Amino acid sequence: MRRNTRRAVGATVAMMAALATSVALAPPAGADVSDCELVPEAPYGNVGGGGVFCPAGAGTFTYRAVVDCYDGYPNPSNPQYIGTYYGPWVQASMTEETSSTVPCNGYVPGSGIGFNTRVEVR
Template sequence: MMAAVAALGTGLVATAPPASAAPSDCRLVPEAPYGNVGGGGVFCPAGAGTFTYRAVVDCYDGYPNSSNPQYVGTYEGPWVRASLTEDTNSTVQCHGHVPGSGIGFNARIELG
């Protein structure tokens, strides 16, 4: 019986979740001041905690002049629950007037 309890205790230590991180450990794409063709998002590593978040991205249209993109709107990605065991992400697609002309700027995280 004692051996079973000792083995169980050892198993619990070996399968402990990664150390908890914080929302600040999540990566934003695009990082300011750069743009990202197609949109943007928030990517949180495993162990980021158990908070709920979503990406918020300002979207622009690069058509017809990619050197002077026009503001389209601010869009939110889906709500996602960060995980202690898996990488998670919330992404936003920016669509322009023609395929491939949407550009995401100023990605940020919103906590739920």
């Protein structure tokens, strides 16, 4: 009986050691968007829209750009709010740069301006 108990304890210890090694070698989990660049950065505007650009190695998470769009026509110094627009969901990559962008189209081509870019992670 003691021999079987020792074997069971030995097998359990071996399995726990193997599990601890595999957990220690696993890639980091969760979203780390701190390396991603938001264009335009608040409070600045960007003609044409905005986006989120994540460098290679930022993590493995899914994200998209959220941009408030304004129309600069007829008065670029007093743009009028159009709406909040969402870019496509993108999977960040450990090996490639990725981006999610939003075009802002105004009444006249080229008059759309993106403000308040932010990133949404799921």
